[in-house]
Amino acid sequence: MIPTIQWDNDHIRMIDQRKLPARVEWFVARNYRDVIKAIQRMVIRGAPAIGVAAAMGLAMGGRTIKAGTYGPFMRRLQAMAAEMAEARPTAVNLRWALERMLRLAEGMSLEPVDVIKAALRAEADRILAEDIAVNQSIGRHGASLVPDEATILTHCNAGSLATGGYGTALGVIRAARDAGKTVRVYADETRPWLQGLRLTAYEMMEEGIPVWVIADNAAGSFMRQGRIQLVVTGADRIAANGDVANKIGTYQVAVLAKENGIPFYVAAPLSTIDPAIPDGDHIPVEERDPAEICQVGGKCVGPQGVAALNPAFDITPARYVKAIITEKGILYPPYSDTLKRVLEGA
Numbered sequence: 001m002i003p004t005i006q007w008d009n010d011h012i013r014m015i016d017q018r019k020l021p022a023r024v025e026w027f028v029a030r031n032y033r034d035v036i037k038a039i040q041r042m043v044i045r046g047a048p049a050i051g052v053a054a055a056m057g058l059a060m061g062g063r064t065i066k067a068g069t070y071g072p073f074m075r076r077l078q079a080m081a082a083e084m085a086e087a088r089p090t091a092v093n094l095r096w097a098l099e100r101m102l103r104l105a106e107g108m109s110l111e112p113v114d115v116i117k118a119a120l121r122a123e124a125d126r127i128l129a130e131d132i133a134v135n136q137s138i139g140r141h142g143a144s145l146v147p148d149e150a151t152i153l154t155h156c157n158a159g160s161l162a163t164g165g166y167g168t169a170l171g172v173i174r175a176a177r178d179a180g181k182t183v184r185v186y187a188d189e190t191r192p193w194l195q196g197l198r199l200t201a202y203e204m205m206e207e208g209i210p211v212w213v214i215a216d217n218a219a220g221s222f223m224r225q226g227r228i229q230l231v232v233t234g235a236d237r238i239a240a241n242g243d244v245a246n247k248i249g250t251y252q253v254a255v256l257a258k259e260n261g262i263p264f265y266v267a268a269p270l271s272t273i274d275p276a277i278p279d280g281d282h283i284p285v286e287e288r289d290p291a292e293i294c295q296v297g298g299k300c301v302g303p304q305g306v307a308a309l310n311p312a313f314d315i316t317p318a319r320y321v322k323a324i325i326t327e328k329g330i331l332y333p334p335y336s337d338t339l340k341r342v343l344e345g346a
């Protein structure tokens with residue numbers, strides 16, 4: 001699998017996910033504002049991946065700060081982090097990564113600025129490496145929930161491309177296959193950005209895992225016919241009570257799964273849990289340009305001037321989530337207890 005993001009000397013190279021799978025092109029961010037643009041414009045997307053991008057972006061931005069003393073350096077670093085945190089509102093991993101970077105710098109007030117700059121870069125590298133290890137661990141735990149033979153439905157792309165590598169939901173599928181299980185994947189196409197069709201299908205085909213893309217409105221019908229044994233998705237933010245924000249369309253999949261007696265699992269790192277948010281109603285949901293809805297392949301196919309609504313995420317209430325698969329193990333309801341306990345132990 002092509003790495004989602006990596007250093008290119010002092011710059012950052014990201015695979016341009018808007019172009020996949022037709023073209024493998026690299027977007028090079030030369031300053032932290034390029035990273036903000038890359039996140040906003042979907043060059044890089046997926047909750048853990050934008051967290052990694054923000055951490056690397058802040059390390060890159062920090063290097064360019066001219067201030068030679070701690071106070072002015074920190075003020076500029078905090079201002080950069082505040083700007084980056086606004087890039088996209090829903091995935092909490094973005095803020096989580098920036099806060100982790102700032103905490104490191106805040107604990108180094110007696111160090112020369114150059115030492116802090118080097119430490120920030122090392123911390124961003126750690127966040128990237130840890131993300132891959134965390135996903136592998138999510139995969140190992142999640143594989144135990146997959147029957148020996150299963151067709152698995154997933155929504156959007158929670159794969160290698162959405163993370164530092166390996167993936168969360170797709171990590172579970174990879175790990176199940178590696179454990180010797182026979183897995184097949186149904187990938188919701190995921191309008192309007194088609195992450196399922198373009199990215200999940202691409203990743204699964206590269207991996208040699210059988211995959212069928214289905215229209216977003218087909219999942220219920222396949223479930224009713226008994227052709228899907230479980231659903232696994234990623235998450236952009238999990239509230240303290242277990243409500244889950246994920247790609248728009250996840251909610252209807254979860255409700256349909258419950259109606260059809262199919263387990264609906266969410267695979268996510270602990271960095272996606274936001275204990276400060278009591279429930280899903282308090283999670284900010286990104287509203288994107290309505291033009292994205294009217295377009296197919298970048299061309300408007302609706303009537304000229306038609307209005308459209310484009311929330312990028314929805315909230316799945318905790319009661320539809322059979323379990324949350326984390327790097328520390330599988331969590332079951334009541335999530336207000338199990339999430340709290342796992343975060344306390346982290």
Ligand code: MRU
Nearest residue numbers: 045046047156158162234235247
């Ligand atoms: O708008 P996107 O493509 O950033 O949305 C991505 C998702 O909703 C993913 O399911 C989520 O971030 C989890 S990725 C491991």
